[in-house]
Amino acid sequence: MSQTFDEISSQLRKRHRRSARLKWISMGALGLAGLFLLWFFSDMLGKGLPAFQQAQIQVEVDYNEDASRMGRAALDPDLSRLVSRTFERMIPVQIRENPELLGTSETRWVLANAQVDQYLKGHRHKLNEQQVVLVDELLAEGRVELKFNTNFFTTGDSKMAEASGILSAAVGTVMTMLVTLAIAFPIGVMTAVYLEEFAPDNRFTQLIEININNLAAIPSILFGLLGLAIFINFFGVPRSTPLVGGMTLALMTLPVIIIATRTALRSVPDSIRHAAFGVGCSRWQVVRDHVLPLAMPGIMTGSIIGLAQAMGETAPLIIVGMVAFIPDVGASFTEAATVLPAQIFTWAGEPEKAFVEKTAGGILVLLTILIFLNATAVILRKKFERRW
Amino acid sequence: MQTNQLLAMFSGVLLLLGLIAFFLGRAKAARVRASGTAMYAQPDQYAWFAVLATAGPAITVGAIGAFLMLLLGAEIPTLYLLAGSLVIAAIGLLVGVSQVKPDFHARQAIERGIRWVLVGAAMISIFTTFGILFSIIFEALRFFKMHSFWDFITGTVWNPGASFLAAAGRAEEGATGAQFGSVPLFAGTFMITAIAMLVAIPVGLLSAIYMAEFAPSRVRTLAKPTLEVLAGIPTVVYGFFAAITVAPLIVDLAGFLGIDAAYNNAVAPGVVMGIMIIPFISSLSDDVINSVPDSMRQGSLALGMTKGETIRDVVIPAALPGIISASLLAVSRALGETMIVVMAAGMRPNLTANPFEDMTTVTVRIVAALTGDLEFESAETLSAFALGLVLFAVTLSLNLVSVLMIRRFREKYRVNNL
Numbered sequence: 143m144s145q146t147f148d149e150i151s152s153q154l155r156k157r158h159r160r161s162a163r164l165k166w167i168s169m170g171a172l173g174l175a176g177l178f179l180l181w182f183f184s185d186m187l188g189k190g191l192p193a194f195q196q197a198q199i200q201v202e203v204d205y206n207e208d209a210s211r212m213g214r215a216a217l218d219p220d221l222s223r224l225v226s227r228t229f230e231r232m233i234p235v236q237i238r239e240n241p242e243l244l245g246t247s248e249t250r251w252v253l254a255n256a257q258v259d260q261y262l263k264g265h266r267h268k269l270n271e272q273q274v275v276l277v278d279e280l281l282a283e284g285r286v287e288l289k290f291n292t293n294f295f296t297t298g299d300s301k302m303a304e305a306s307g308i309l310s311a312a313v314g315t316v317m318t319m320l321v322t323l324a325i326a327f328p329i330g331v332m333t334a335v336y337l338e339e340f341a342p343d344n345r346f347t348q349l350i351e352i353n354i355n356n357l358a359a360i361p362s363i364l365f366g367l368l369g370l371a372i373f374i375n376f377f378g379v380p381r382s383t384p385l386v387g388g389m390t391l392a393l394m395t396l397p398v399i400i401i402a403t404r405t406a407l408r409s410v411p412d413s414i415r416h417a418a419f420g421v422g423c424s425r426w427q428v429v430r431d432h433v434l435p436l437a438m439p440g441i442m443t444g445s446i447i448g449l450a451q452a453m454g455e456t457a458p459l460i461i462v463g464m465v466a467f468i469p470d471v472g473a474s475f476t477e478a479a480t481v482l483p484a485q486i487f488t489w490a491g492e493p494e495k496a497f498v499e500k501t502a503g504g505i506l507v508l509l510t511i512l513i514f515l516n517a518t519a520v521i522l523r524k525k526f527e528r529r530w
Numbered sequence: 531m532q533t534n535q536l537l538a539m540f541s542g543v544l545l546l547l548g549l550i551a552f553f554l555g556r557a558k559a560a561r562v563r564a565s566g567t568a569m570y571a572q573p574d575q576y577a578w579f580a581v582l583a584t585a586g587p588a589i590t591v592g593a594i595g596a597f598l599m600l601l602l603g604a605e606i607p608t609l610y611l612l613a614g615s616l617v618i619a620a621i622g623l624l625v626g627v628s629q630v631k632p633d634f635h636a637r638q639a640i641e642r643g644i645r646w647v648l649v650g651a652a653m654i655s656i657f658t659t660f661g662i663l664f665s666i667i668f669e670a671l672r673f674f675k676m677h678s679f680w681d682f683i684t685g686t687v688w689n690p691g692a693s694f695l696a697a698a699g700r701a702e703e704g705a706t707g708a709q710f711g712s713v714p715l716f717a718g719t720f721m722i723t724a725i726a727m728l729v730a731i732p733v734g735l736l737s738a739i740y741m742a743e744f745a746p747s748r749v750r751t752l753a754k755p756t757l758e759v760l761a762g763i764p765t766v767v768y769g770f771f772a773a774i775t776v777a778p779l780i781v782d783l784a785g786f787l788g789i790d791a792a793y794n795n796a797v798a799p800g801v802v803m804g805i806m807i808i809p810f811i812s813s814l815s816d817d818v819i820n821s822v823p824d825s826m827r828q829g830s831l832a833l834g835m836t837k838g839e840t841i842r843d844v845v846i847p848a849a850l851p852g853i854i855s856a857s858l859l860a861v862s863r864a865l866g867e868t869m870i871v872v873m874a875a876g877m878r879p880n881l882t883a884n885p886f887e888d889m890t891t892v893t894v895r896i897v898a899a900l901t902g903d904l905e906f907e908s909a910e911t912l913s914a915f916a917l918g919l920v921l922f923a924v925t926l927s928l929n930l931v932s933v934l935m936i937r938r939f940r941e942k943y944r945v946n947n948l
Contacts, residue, residue, distance in 0.1 A: 161838030165744050171736030172745075175757055175812070178805045182763070185775050332651035340648055350652050353659050359859065359929045360922070361866020363893055364662055367918045370900065371665030377600060393658045400655070424637050426644050454764025457868035457893070461900050483766040490770045490873055498774060505767050516762060 186505055193503025196291035196304060197259035199224055199280065203233070204247040210237040220276060226253040228305040253293065254286065256303040256496035262288055266495055294503060298469045299485065303496035308504050310468045311485035314384060315453060317472065318464075318481050321388020322395055322452050327445055329392075330399030331434075337400075338407040339429050358397035365394045366461025374462060382463035382478040390458050395448040402444020406437040439526030446519040450512050456483040482508045540612045544588060544619055548581045551623045555580030558630045571636035576629075579636040582643045583626030588619035666922055669915035676909045677710045682916060685711015688879035688895070690910040710913050712920070714879040718889035722800045722871060723864040725885060729804025730864075731857055734811030741812070742819040743841055754813065761809040769873030772802035777874055784886050791886035792876065799874040800885070803867055807860045814859070818852030818936075819845060823943055848943070855935035862928035866921060868893040892917045 145153075201221050208215035213233030214222050222230065229252045237243050258277055261267040269277065280286040298310030333350075341347040369390035373379045379386045410433050418428040434441075459465065465484045472479040480488070482504065489501040559573035569576075592615040599611070629636075674682070687709045737757065741750050777798035784791035791797075822845050830840040846853070876888030877898065899914035 157836045157839065161836040164838040164841065165740070168736040168740035168744060171733045172740045172753055172757075175733055175737055175760065175805075175808050176753075178808075179756065179760055182771060182805075185771065186767075189774070329651045329654050332648050333655060336645075336648035336652045340645055341652075350656060354655050355933070356926065356929060357655060357659060359862060359925065360662065361863075361868070361893070361925055363866060363868045363896060364666070364918055364922055366900075367896070367915060368658070368662045368665050371669055371915070372661050376665075396655060396658070424641050426641050450762070454762075454766070456764065456766040457872075457897070460868075460872075460897055463901075465901070483764050486770065487766050487869070487873070490766075490773065501770055501774075505770060508764065509767065512762060512764070 186502055189499060190502030190506040192263050193294060193499040194291050195288040196293060197254040197262050198251045198287055198289045199254040200249060200251050200285040201225060202247060202249050205237055205243040205245065210234050210244065223273065224254055224258050224277065226255045226302060226304045228300065228302055229253050253304055259304055260496055298471060299467055300469060303494055303500055306500055308482065308485060308507060310471045311480050311482045313471050314479035315481040317384035317475055317479060318388045318391065319449060319453060321384055321475065322391045323449060325389060325392035326395040326399055330396050331403050331441060334400045334403030334407060335429055338404050340425065354397050354400050362394060362455055363457040363461065365390055366458030369458060369462040380476050382466050383476050384479050385475045386462050387459050387464045390462055391452040391455060394455065395452045398448035398451060399445050403441045406440025407433060409440065410436045439522055443519045443523045446515055450515040454483055454512060456487055459484055536608055536612055543616055544585060547584050547619050547623055551580035551584040551626055552577045554627045555630055558627060562632060567632045569632045570634060575636040575640060579639050580626035582640060583622040584619050586643060587622050588615045591615050591618050666915050666919045669912055670919040673909060673912035673916045682710050682712055684713065685709060686713045686881055687711045688714050708909060712917065714881040715890060715892045715895055717881050719865060719891040721885060721889060722796050722803065722875060722891060723861060725797060725800025726803035726807055726864045727861060729801055730807040730811055730860055734808045735815055735853065737812040738815035738819060739841060742816050757809040757812055760805060765867060765869035768802050768806055769869040772798045772870055772874035776802055789886055792888040794874065794876040794888040796875060796885045796889050799870045803864055803870050807864060810860045810863060811856050814856035815853050818849045818939065821943065822848045851935045851939040855932040858928050858932040862925040866893065866925055868897060872897050892921055
């Protein structure tokens with residue numbers, strides 16, 4: 143059966159329309175993924191940015207006899223319900239440490255409690271009507287204000303939302319990452335050097351290679367089980383500490399560093415090795431003096447990316463007990479500590495509404511650090527990458 | 531004395547011995563050379579060999595001793611062990627320095643030492659895998675001694691109940707009620723994984739097709755890293771996002787459609803997990819589609835097929851092994867994902883086909899079992915390892931199948947960079 147030109151061209155049109163449709167649909171899919179990203183970031187910014195501001199209130203502090211036993215007595219009874227309890231608790235301590243204060247009084251800005259804070263930010267609050275009127279009056283007089291929340295960066299966790307900060311978690315993260323790097327970096331680089339430069343191609347080498355690829359794909363929570371069963375129960379490493387957390391994360395980061403290092407070593411051209419061998423270097427001298435320095439930028443990039451990955455990891459740390467209430471900044475690798483993602487997890491579980499913005503604020507800090515790390519890695523690669 | 535102080539002293543003395551070895555070795559070699567004798571190696575190499583001879587055996591002996599102590603419970607006092615190691619270090623120092631002779635190949639000796647150190651480092655990754663395997667299997671076996679394997683695999687009721695009483699020696703008070711049937715947990719896991727895949731596979735695959743086949747190169751260089759950002763966001767952040775933002779939205783949407791949804795429904799964590807997994811699928815599929823040989827596209831276009839038909843009937847079928855492999859990796863990732871489900875999915879084991887109900891997953895139960903104040907010996911704590919064992923087996927086999935698929939693709943088209 144023969145077809146007329148009209149039929150054929152209409153068929154062609156149809157086929158081309160279909161082709162165009164695929165293009166638009168696939169473009170839409172990419173756009174959808176981009177939209178997800180946009181939605182996520184705008185949501186986090188909207189929820190988290192208010193956390194960097196905190197309500198403060200100007201009060202008359204009267205250091206009298208009663209206040210040395212119960213801090214609340216130093217304040218006007220109406221206002222004292224609006225002030226953070228952490229401040230009230232500190233008054234007797236201050237008087238005890240500094241007896242001259244007794245009998246004096248001063249006007250100062252102090253931390254308001256979470257309810258005032260939430261009211262000022264227009265969120266749901268638990269103030270009663272009188273208190274709302276009072277806060278409005280104070281606001282008109284300029285005695286209540288939203289100020290930059292330095293507290294958030296200078297204190298540890300607290301049961302009171304207005305006084306809680308991320309410092310102890312940030313310090314914990316730094317210590318944990320130090321342990322992770324100290325273990326994963328040398329072992330990872332040495333493994334990669336062995337596999338690329340020294341190892342003969344035999345069964346043993348293949349076994350190691352399969353192992354590494356496999357380790358990279360194992361769910362992170364299983365590393366937590368390993369940490370619990372081997373490090374804590376068997377070797378007796380103290381629980382909840384940066385030491386055990388860092389060791390667990392090091393095993394997770396190891397495959398990332400190994401794979402990155404191998405790629406970097408492989409990109410060093412063989413002519414360099416031949417030249418070095420030609421002037422009489424031994425294998426180790428070739429690696430140490432020529433191949434490793436040339437591969438260093440690639441190794442650093444991979445390590446930073448692995449570090450960023452470890453920094454955001456939570457599940458294995460929960461298993462080894464690093465989700466703990468840590469109000470004070472830790473000072474040693476064998477003391478209980480918490481890390482930023484674990485702090486976020488803890489805050490996300492708090493029933494009080496004011497913790498939602500703390501959580502989102504912590505998330506913003508964590509994301510900023512991660513973006514900074516990844517950007518560093520990209521810049522390192524751009525700057526030092528050599529095409530041979 | 532405390533173990534910490536002992537260790538510090540040990541390291542200090544060892545460092546000192548190492549320094550002595552270095553300078554003694556170098557001085558002796560320099561002396562020999564100054565006397566006009568030709569030597570096989572440089573003075574510094576003799577010095578480093580002396581250091582290796584001092585520290586290497588001592589550390590090895592110390593490590594083996596410590597390991598034996600932990601593994602076999604052999605009672606070697608730490609003091610004697612470390613003192614013994616130091617004696618060995620001193621002997622090593624003497625041997626090392628006495629080896630500084632003109633006809634000794636110090637460089638080759640160092641080379642051998644370094645090779646062993648590197649092999650040792652490479653062994654760590656093997657130890658890790660076996661460590662995971664043994665720790666899980668060992669504890670899981672203890673669990674299966676208390677509760678039968680068959681009930682664990684086929685039981686439909688997960689109710690640890692008062693099983694912790696048994697570990698406390700009060701079994702008669704209610705431990706009989708404990709039931710460990712893992713089917714509801716796996717049902718929940720697969721439900722959430724399925725939802726995640728429903729989001730991730732279409733979006734990821736179509737994005738990959740767009741980036742590989744349609745997009746101008748400028749869009750491509752911009753879109754790829756942007757998508758990677760999705761993979762770099764920590765899972766705990768996704769968990770918060772799912773619980774605070776997405777779950778209420780799902781509840782409202784479901785309410786609008788007249789469906790009753792729980793706040794910890796399975797859809798919210800599923801969708802968010804899907805978003806997280808998009809870049810895994812898109813970036814691997816993109817690589818695979820790119821490595822389908824251009825001759826196949828040209829052949830198809832030459833026969834008069836449109837671009838869309840070429841993609842659908844030629845490129846995608848050719849890239850299918852790679853795409854399946856990417857999807858399997860994504861599934862294995864979704865099965866083991868923990869934080870999103872811990873924060874956004876339910877705690878109640880619930881065997882249901884309705885994704886708007888709350889349900890729990892394997893990883894949630896593992897976390898729940900190991901974060902309580904329970905005795906480690908209790909059946910509930912050990913059940914976490916049994917669940918971990920199944921998780922390990924499933925993800926391992928998915929990974930292996932995925933690797934096999936990609937290898938087949940690679941061999942078929944002789945692609946080397948995948």
